[in-house]
Amino acid sequence: MAEQKPRRIGILDVLPFAVMAVVTVVDLSEGPGVGVMPLVSLGPAFSGLVGGWRRTAVVGAIALLLCGALGLYNGLFDDRRGFTAFASVAGVTAAGLVAAMMRQRRELELASVRSIAEVAQRVLLRPVPRRAGHLRAAVSYTSAVAEARIGGDLYEVVASPGGVRIIVGDVQGKGLDAVETAALVLGAFREAAHDEADLRSVGARLERVADRELQGEKFVTAVLAEVRDGHLVTLLNYGHPAPVVVGPDGTVRFAEPPRHALPLGLGVHGAESPEPYEVGFAPGEQLLLYTDGVSEARDASRTFYPLAERLDLLKDPDPEAALERLREDLVDHAQGPLHDDAAMLLLRYQE
Structure with missing residues (x-):
């Protein structure tokens, strides 16, 4: 078992004792006329902000x-x-104790929720296979909230009799409703990817499930891909950002659909289904699928992330390391937390 590192002492840890020491020195040096003695109650008040109830009780007793x-x-x-x-110090100490106990209870509840969310995320977004046929795969998921463990972006790679089938999608909205929708779409895709003969049929089943299950204004943008032998990738785009193919020499080709279609869940409006289209995908090339949290990430000047100009970061021989470099560059561009979840799935064609 790895040895647990001791927690570093911060300013708020020593602040209660420092305040009480300063008040004591001032009172002793200036005399009772200054009237600073009640300020020793700041000690337990500050302690309740960061310490547990036991620590707050000790500081209050002091x-x-x-x-x-x-x-x-x-x-x-x-x-x-x-x-x-004396009564004012006792009252502040009692209030600090109550605040510390309430804060600890909330922290325990939050830790429990995060733990459950993390398990749900692992079940929902399973690790993609590192190898599938001629493909090597890597995935990156960056939450818009640093503490979050779960979101509305989704991805999956399935090795099926019809070839390697992939989905990357983005659920409209956030929170548990988005997670429920993502689970619905992923479950339908995992089943259809094994059962259906071609990518159009996979998409048709997803459309039926989404139109039947998604209520109100819920929808999911998604791009489906299928890689067979023949140095081609078949794509089916439901209102999602176009994947990008990166050549061995660094050339960039965005695989735009011939006709834009509505996202999944909006088929009830009578829109036509998207048409599958093929894009060259030869050995040595890379295919990057991503959500709009990547392409629409902005810096302080509201400038979008220049994805096409940053794809040279994918040169690393290890696809996971290459994708991590791109993710770090994305976060650096945003200069802080992202405004939307950002998922990226990288496929490398290797003989």
Whole structure:
């Protein structure tokens, strides 16, 4: 078992003791006329912000002892001032204890929710196979919220009798509703990818499921891909950003569909289904599928991420390392948390 590193002591850890020390020094040097003695209550007040209830209780006990000692030293208990100051410190300590216990309870609840979400994410987005036929695959998922473990982007790679079939999609909306929709689409794709004879049939089944199950204004943009022998990739695009093919010499080709179609879930509006189209995909080339959290990421000046200009970062022989470099560059461009989840799936054709 790896040895657990000790937690680093921060400013808020020492602040309660520093404040009480300063108040004590000022009171002793300036005398009771300054009236700073009640400020020792800041110790337990600050402690409740970061410490547990036990630590807050210890700091509060120290504050009460200091208040009592300074009150006796200054002769304040001869009138009401000393008792008023002592009562105020006791009251702040009690409030700090309640705040610390409530905060700890919320942290435990949040940790439990995060743990459940992380398990759900692993079930929903399973690790893609690193090798599938002539393909090597790598995937990257960056949440718009640093603490998040789950979102609405989806991806899957399935090695089926009809070839290697891939989906990358983005669910409209966020939260548990988006997760439920992503699970629905992924479940339908995993089943259809094995059962259906061609990519058009896979897409048709996804359309039926989405039109039947998605209610209101819910929809999913998605791109489906199928790689067979023959140095071609067949694509089916439901309103999703076009995949990009990167050649061995660094040339970039965006695989735009011949006709744009509506996302999954909007078929009830009578729109036509997308047409499958083929794009050359030869040994040595790379195919990058991604969500709009990548192409629409902006920096402080509202400039979109220049994806086509950054694809030279995919030169690393290891596809996972190459995709990680691209992800790091994306985060650097955004100069902070992304405004939308960003998923990328990289395929390399190798003989």
